[in-house]
Amino acid sequence: MVATILLALYTIEAKNILHAVIGFCGMCISIGGIFWLLNAPYVSVFQILIYAGAVVAIFIAAIMLTTSKESIR
Numbered sequence: 001m002v003a004t005i006l007l008a009l010y011t012i013e014a015k016n017i018l019h020a021v022i023g024f025c026g027m028c029i030s031i032g033g034i035f036w037l038l039n040a041p042y043v044s045v046f047q048i049l050i051y052a053g054a055v056v057a058i059f060i061a062a063i064m065l066t067t068s069k070e071s072i073r
Contacts, residue, residue, distance in 0.1 A: 004030040021059045028052035 004027055011023035028051040035044035 001034060004034065017063055018060075021056060021063065024059070025052050025056040028056070 007023050007027035007030060011020050011027060014020040014023055029048060032044045032048040032052065035041075035047055
C-alpha cells in the first residue's frame with residue numbers, strides 16, 4: 001500500500017511525462033496486487049489488464065504521436 005502511494009506521488013511530481021506514465025503503470029499494478037490480497041482475483045486481473053496494459057499503451061502512443069519538433073532534434 002505504501003508503494004501505491006509513493007508511485008501515485010511520483011506520477012504527479014515527475015518532470016518527464018514518460019516517467020509519469022511508467023509511475024502510473026506501477027501504481028496500477030500495485031493496486032491490482034492489493035485487490036489480489038483482498039481475495040478479488042477477477043478485479044485484480046481486470047485492473048492489471050485494462051489499466052496497466054491498455055491505458056498505459058494508449059498514453060505512450062499519445063506521447064509518441066504528440067512529441068514536439070524540438071525534442072526530435
